[in-house]
Amino acid sequence: MEYKLTFKSYNDALKKNRLLGLKCKACGAITIPPKMVCRQCTSLDMNIIELSGKGEIVTFTTVNVAAEGRQGEVPYTIVMVKLDEGPWLMGNLIDIDPATATMEELIGRKVKMGNKIFPGDKYSAGESARPLFSFDKTCELVGYPPYSEKTEECK
Numbered sequence: 001m002e003y004k005l006t007f008k009s010y011n012d013a014l015k016k017n018r019l020l021g022l023k024c025k026a027c028g029a030i031t032i033p034p035k036m037v038c039r040q041c042t043s044l045d046m047n048i049i050e051l052s053g054k055g056e057i058v059t060f061t062t063v064n065v066a067a068e069g070r071q072g073e074v075p076y077t078i079v080m081v082k083l084d085e086g087p088w089l090m091g092n093l094i095d096i097d098p099a100t101a102t103m104e105e106l107i108g109r110k111v112k113m114g115n116k117i118f119p120g121d122k123y124s125a126g127e128s129a130r131p132l133f134s135f136d137k138t139c140e141l142v143g144y145p146p147y148s149e150k151t152e153e154c155k
């Protein structure tokens with residue numbers, strides 16, 4: 001068996017702000033991050049598709065204790081986002097103060113994906129990208145860093 005979409009390809013796309021997933025030909029479910037089989041029906045028959053990266057926050061957690069080597073990142077907020085295409089994706093959320101984020105403020109908010117590239121550490125095989133979400137507001141600045149790109153609506 002071989003991976004139709006390898007984690008490396010998924011990660012390389014993520015670094016370019018593109019979110020790839022696998023759409024099952026048997027049941028239509030979308031699987032991300034990539035796995036060898038459909039998350040819904042375990043079929044191997046899937047096509048690579050590109051997702052919008054847009055969705056809404058389902059739940060979140062704020063991290064105050066950093067993993068080794070990441071002390072400079074805390075506190076930060078991790079969100080679980082239900083993408084417009086259906087699957088859920090976990091990522092970091094910017095645009096907020098993690099210390100004061102509330103359920104009322106975050107649950108159900110529309111967000112869109114950018115990405116953040118983390119240097120390799122002893123737990124990973126080199127540099128990897130992690131989804132980074134921000135609130136989906138027309139004309140807000142996106143990109144990371146330096147938040148200098150305009151959204152499509154503003155061009």
Ligand SMILES: [Zn+2]
Binds near residue numbers: 027028029
């Ligand atoms: Zn399936």
